[in-house]
Amino acid sequence: xxVLVNLKAYDCDPVQIATAAADVADDSGVRVGVAxxxxxxxxxxxxxxxxxxxxxxxxxxxxxxxTIHADAAAAAGAEGxxxxxxxxxxKLADIDASIDAAxxxxxEICACANNPDQIAAVTALGPDSVAVEPPELIGTGTxxxxxxxxxxxGAVAAAADVDPxxxxxxxxxxxxxxxxxxxxxxxxxxxxxxxxxxxxxxPEAALWDLxxxx
Numbered sequence: 001x002x003v004l005v006n007l008k009a010y011d012c013d014p015v016q017i018a019t020a021a022a023d024v025a026d027d028s029g030v031r032v033g034v035a036x037x038x039x040x041x042x043x044x045x046x047x048x049x050x051x052x053x054x055x056x057x058x059x060x061x062x063x064x065x066x067t068i069h070a071d072a073a074a075a076a077g078a079e080g081x082x083x084x085x086x087x088x089x090x091k092l093a094d095i096d097a098s099i100d101a102a103x104x105x106x107x108e109i110c111a112c113a114n115n116p117d118q119i120a121a122v123t124a125l126g127p128d129s130v131a132v133e134p135p136e137l138i139g140t141g142t143x144x145x146x147x148x149x150x151x152x153x154g155a156v157a158a159a160a161d162v163d164p165x166x167x168x169x170x171x172x173x174x175x176x177x178x179x180x181x182x183x184x185x186x187x188x189x190x191x192x193x194x195x196x197x198x199x200x201x202x203p204e205a206a207l208w209d210l211x212x213x214x
Contacts, residue, residue: 001180001214002169002190003207004033004110006054006082007040010198014040015047017197020204022049030211031190035082038068045077053081055088056107058097070098070105080108082192084122086133096125110169110192116154123162130159131192133171149186156187175206177213184214 005021007014014036025032035052036044045051057067073081083098084090090098095111102109109127113119119130132155134148156168167190170183175196183191193210200206 001184002031002033002167003180003210004035004052004082004169004190004192005197005207006035006085006192006194007037007198008054008087008194009037010195012198012203014044017203018044018047018049018051020207021197022047024204024207024211025049028208028211028214030214032207032211033080038073038076041073041076041078050079051077052110053078053107055083055085056081056098056102056105058090058094058101060101070101070107074105074107078107080110080128082131083109083111083127085112086114092121092125095122099125099127112171112192113155115151116158119155119168120158120162123159123166126163127166129167129169129190130155131169131171131190133192149182152183152186152188174210177209177211180210181213 018034021032021034033050033052035054053073056070059067081102084095110129111122111127112131113122152170159166159168168188169190169192170188171192174191174193180191197203197206
């Protein structure tokens with residue numbers, strides 16, 4: 001099970017959280033990653049935690065002001081990238097181009113989508129994993145595995161129909177170890193979460209709770 005923590009643009013200390021995540025991963029044996037703001041990728045990577053970019057742009061080298069170039073993210077220490085998160089939606093053609101850019105930079109790729117039909121579409125573009133995350137549940141503390149388990153099961157089936165090698169992660173509302181276990185029981189091989197750690201009073205304790213039942 002992979003636990004990927006997206007720090008979004010929350011007012012938190014990315015290095016403190018990354019250090020805690022690295023310790024939890026080392027001590028528990030559970031794979032844990034952290035996706036900070038682009039400006040903090042290098043500092044987070046220096047902690048030794050598996051570091052992800054929150055997004056990379058569908059561009060090659062050239063005159064593209066304000067973009068996040070995949071090579072630059074990788075050079076800063078990113079090992080993977082999220083694409084098409086509900087808060088950073090892309091057109092299908094741009095998802096395809098961003099996947100190509102990430103592959104050129106040897107980044108692991110997780111493409112997000114809202115429902116099983118969209119999961120099938122992004123799976124066909126060749127990411128390493130996909131994450132199903134109904135936007136109405138993001139940040140609510142109500143996990144999709146509890147609110148609508150059929151979406152998770154449907155996403156797992158949809159991805160398998162297109163490419164069985166693509167992992168399926170469960171996002172939206174994940175905040176406890178019970179949520180992580182429930183996601184696994186529905187067929188997910190990882191979870192994508194944010195506020196449950198980034199906004200926690202004690203991020204390390206929140207991380208330990210997430211991996212406690214694995």
